[in-house]
Amino acid sequence: MKSHRQELWFEVPARRGFLNITPEIEEAVRASGIREGLCLVNAMHITASVFINDDEAGLHADYERFLEELAPHEPVSQYRHNRTGEDNGDAHIKRQIMGREVVVAVTEGALDFGPWEQIFYGEFDGRRRKRVLVKLIGE
Numbered sequence: 001m002k003s004h005r006q007e008l009w010f011e012v013p014a015r016r017g018f019l020n021i022t023p024e025i026e027e028a029v030r031a032s033g034i035r036e037g038l039c040l041v042n043a044m045h046i047t048a049s050v051f052i053n054d055d056e057a058g059l060h061a062d063y064e065r066f067l068e069e070l071a072p073h074e075p076v077s078q079y080r081h082n083r084t085g086e087d088n089g090d091a092h093i094k095r096q097i098m099g100r101e102v103v104v105a106v107t108e109g110a111l112d113f114g115p116w117e118q119i120f121y122g123e124f125d126g127r128r129r130k131r132v133l134v135k136l137i138g139e
Contacts, residue, residue: 004032004136007044012126015073016094018060019121021050021132025104026111028134035109037138041119042101045130047091049098049122052113067094067124091124098122106138 006028010019025041043050053059071093076082079089102119105112111119121132 001137001139002032002034002037004028004034004134006031006134008132008134009129010121010123010132011129012123015091015124015126016064017123017126018063019123020055020118021121022055022111022118025119025134029106029109029111029136032136034106034136034138037106037136039104039106039111040101040133040135041104042133042135043095043121043130044133047088047095047123047125048130048132049095049124050101050132051098051120051122052102052104052117053120054116055118055120063098063122067097070094070097088125094124095122098124106136 008021008024012019025039029039041050071090073090076087076089081089081092104119
């Protein structure tokens with residue numbers, strides 16, 4: 001069995017945003033040489049997420065509205081976490097909702113997606129560099 005590890009770095013200039021990282025993950029699959037296996041994509045920061053869904057602007061706006069209704073950024077005083085001097089208590093909750101990682105099958109050297117599926121990096125406390133781990137295992 002082979003394995004391949006790669007880090008991707010992202011810096012979202014706004015507090016929140018969604019990036020389609022599918023092309024970067026597809027490149028990692030090609031670089032790995034793995035034809036049959038699994039690909040783990042993992043946000044390595046506790047205020048960022050990796051998830052799979054459709055690349056459709058209306059859906060992303062719906063996520064933004066939904067997440068802000070569940071865990072509004074302001075007032076920042078509503079979060080006990082922010083008593084530490086942070087202002088990102090909401091970002092931790094949003095990450096928990098959207099998830100830490102995804103696993104995608106690799107079949108015949110390509111990500112084995114269903115219709116419309118794409119991989120996204122979700123940022124909930126941006127304006128600094130954060131990394132995503134890509135780990136592939138297989139043959």
